[in-house]
Amino acid sequence: MEKSTDKMSVRESWQVFKFIFKFLLPFQRYFIWAFVFSVITTALASLMPFVLSVFMDSYLTPMKATDQIIFYFAGLYLLLAIINSIAFFFKWNYLQNGSIFVNQYIRKKVYGKIHQLGMRYFDQKPTGWLITRITNDTDLFDFWQTLFNALTSVLSIVIAFVALFVIDHKIALVMLLILPLLILAVIIYQKVSTKVYQAMLAKRSELNTKLNEYISGMRIIQQFRQESRLGNEFEKTNDEYYGYRKKVIQINGILLSPLVNFLMAISIVVVLLMYSNRSLHAVVEAGLIYAFISNVQIYFNPISGLMDSLSNFSNGLVASSRIKTIMEEQEFSPKQGSESSVNKAPLIEQGKIEFRNVSFSYDGEHQVLKSISFIVNPGETLAFVGHTGSGKSSIINVFMHFYEFTEGQVLIDDQDIRTFTKEELRHKIGLVLQDSFMFVASVTDNIKMMNSQITDEAAKEAARFVQADHFIKDLENGYETKVIEGGAAFSAGERQLINFARTIVRNPKILLLDEATANIDTETEALIQDGLTNMRQNRTTMAIAHRLSTIKDADQILVLNKGEIIERGNHDELLELNGYYADMYRIQTLQKEL
Numbered sequence: 001m002e003k004s005t006d007k008m009s010v011r012e013s014w015q016v017f018k019f020i021f022k023f024l025l026p027f028q029r030y031f032i033w034a035f036v037f038s039v040i041t042t043a044l045a046s047l048m049p050f051v052l053s054v055f056m057d058s059y060l061t062p063m064k065a066t067d068q069i070i071f072y073f074a075g076l077y078l079l080l081a082i083i084n085s086i087a088f089f090f091k092w093n094y095l096q097n098g099s100i101f102v103n104q105y106i107r108k109k110v111y112g113k114i115h116q117l118g119m120r121y122f123d124q125k126p127t128g129w130l131i132t133r134i135t136n137d138t139d140l141f142d143f144w145q146t147l148f149n150a151l152t153s154v155l156s157i158v159i160a161f162v163a164l165f166v167i168d169h170k171i172a173l174v175m176l177l178i179l180p181l182l183i184l185a186v187i188i189y190q191k192v193s194t195k196v197y198q199a200m201l202a203k204r205s206e207l208n209t210k211l212n213e214y215i216s217g218m219r220i221i222q223q224f225r226q227e228s229r230l231g232n233e234f235e236k237t238n239d240e241y242y243g244y245r246k247k248v249i250q251i252n253g254i255l256l257s258p259l260v261n262f263l264m265a266i267s268i269v270v271v272l273l274m275y276s277n278r279s280l281h282a283v284v285e286a287g288l289i290y291a292f293i294s295n296v297q298i299y300f301n302p303i304s305g306l307m308d309s310l311s312n313f314s315n316g317l318v319a320s321s322r323i324k325t326i327m328e329e330q331e332f333s334p335k336q337g338s339e340s341s342v343n344k345a346p347l348i349e350q351g352k353i354e355f356r357n358v359s360f361s362y363d364g365e366h367q368v369l370k371s372i373s374f375i376v377n378p379g380e381t382l383a384f385v386g387h388t389g390s391g392k393s394s395i396i397n398v399f400m401h402f403y404e405f406t407e408g409q410v411l412i413d414d415q416d417i418r419t420f421t422k423e424e425l426r427h428k429i430g431l432v433l434q435d436s437f438m439f440v441a442s443v444t445d446n447i448k449m450m451n452s453q454i455t456d457e458a459a460k461e462a463a464r465f466v467q468a469d470h471f472i473k474d475l476e477n478g479y480e481t482k483v484i485e486g487g488a489a490f491s492a493g494e495r496q497l498i499n500f501a502r503t504i505v506r507n508p509k510i511l512l513l514d515e516a517t518a519n520i521d522t523e524t525e526a527l528i529q530d531g532l533t534n535m536r537q538n539r540t541t542m543a544i545a546h547r548l549s550t551i552k553d554a555d556q557i558l559v560l561n562k563g564e565i566i567e568r569g570n571h572d573e574l575l576e577l578n579g580y581y582a583d584m585y586r587i588q589t590l591q592k593e594l
């Protein structure tokens with residue numbers, strides 16, 4: 001569940017603040033410089049009305065303003081204005097750059113962390129949710145600006161108050177009495193706005209998640225004519241989102257500037273009344289009133305700005321708490337031989353595979369693999385067959401060590417799988433999934449997977465080896481044809497062939513195949529079978545088979561049912577056993593004949 005600031009305790013908020021503030025430290029010099037320039041601009045903003053008031057009261061009103069004096073004051077005022085503008089430019093520049101760099105740094109760290117997490121984590125989190133976390137939540141630009149503005153606002157109020165005090169300490173003290181009212185206004189605004197603002201953000205996140213789901217599931221949506229149902233759902237969420245947006249606008253319209261402006265107007269009236277009262281007994285200088293009122297404005301202005309950006313602060317704090325949760329996530333991908341022990345870590349040389357009494361569960365409750373044991377000798381082929389959900393893919397998931405398992409042992413070349421480095425496992429084990437993902441790049445780059453150590457010639461050689469060469473050559477631009485997102489322009493069989501080439505170009509010692517179940521035309525099917533036969537030469541292979549005809553020549557076939565091995569042997573032995581496998585084989589042969 002998303003946490004909002006009103007649900008976060010003060011202690012929690014402080015923890016989150018300390019956590020996120022650490023990311024700012026490497027860039028603190030930007031913020032320190034921004035602050036220095038901020039002090040200069042604030043001091044100048046308070047000083048400039050003074051210069052004018054001296055000019056008005058000492059020269060203009062008593063009619064002593066000579067050309068030289070006018071020139072002198074105009075020059076001084078202009079000089080202060082130029083210095084102010086330059087200081088403002090530097091303040092702005094340092095602040096913007098600092099904020100951008102911190103954001104970039106946080107995003108890099110979160111992205112890096114996501115890569116360390118295990119499949120279990122991704123099973124639980126919708127893709128849209130994760131994308132929102134990495135893109136929106138790491139965008140703390142407004143948060144840093146608000147934090148900085150809060151600091152400079154306090155500075156501005158203090159400087160303006162000192163100026164007011166210097167001009168007239170009695171009236172300045174009256175202004176001090178208004179301060180609690182201002183603080184009260186800020187608190188009321190914060191209370192009312194935060195709730196609505198958080199609700200609006202939660203809706204936006206929901207909208208993103210939905211959108212991502214719709215776009216990635218478009219094929220199914222169209223196939224099952226779900227457009228109007230999902231369209232209505234989307235419209236409802238979108239309407240709710242805009243409803244909250246409207247509320248935010250209304251609250252801001254009523255409470256934001258009008259409230260502070262109203263308090264400021266009252267203060268100015270009080271100031272004028274006090275000066276009027278005083279003018280009954282003594283001369284009151286107009287310039288002084290001008291300087292005073294200018295500083296009253298400087299005293300009030302930061303407050304409405306601060307209130308306006310308060311939502312940024314609470315929003316940033318919520319986003320930071322989500323970043324904190326991701327950064328502290330302990331659902332890591334299973335541990336492999338560490339980088340430091342690379343020299344000692346074993347290498348996969350023979351490709352012998354052994355499972356010893358392996359049991360596994362995704363959620364810690366339901367056992368999907370129960371005491372699985374088998375050995376595949378180097379160069380042999382082992383096939384898994386069984387009903388859907390029987391655990392075939394889970395064996396591959398455990399073998400690839402995508403998930404941690406707690407019971408039993410998985411060995412490669414008689415060494416525990418955990419002792420190999422991740423690089424060695426990924427390099428020496430070639431995994432061919434049913435539907436292969438294609439990246440937006442040329443066909444060659446899709447085979448090389450952007451690995452510059454693999455030459456174009458090697459990629460072509462691999463394509464020839466797996467029989468993918470024929471169809472690639474027939475493409476408009478051959479190997480240089482651009483693949484569109486997800487490889488949607490290729491048939492399932494063609495994607496499979498490219499995937500074969502991608503796997504084989506790395507020359508793995510072990511092959512894991514998840515046979516495609518998609519409808520593939522007979523011609524491509526024949527190419528795939530030839531490709532597979534070539535790939536399996538001199539490699540240990542574990543294959544998930546849906547069509548039993550493709551694994552007749554496997555050295556061993558394991559029949560799985562509800563996570564257990566119920567039959568094992570080669571094709572002839574299993575037929576002779578006349579059990580589950582023999583039944584499945586007969587049904588499939590019959591279907592083919594029909």
Ligand SMILES: Nc1ncnc2c1ncn2[C@@H]1O[C@H](COP(=O)(O)OP(=O)(O)OP(=O)(O)O)[C@@H](O)[C@H]1O
Nearest residue numbers: 123362363368386387388389390391392393394395
């Ligand atoms: N990521 C996951 N999280 C939780 N449970 C899962 C996950 N993946 C699979 N399962 C469950 O584990 C069991 C075995 O699934 P598995 O995918 O290994 O079966 P399979 O034999 O490969 O099926 P298919 O032939 O349909 O691919 C099923 O009950 C499935 O619901």
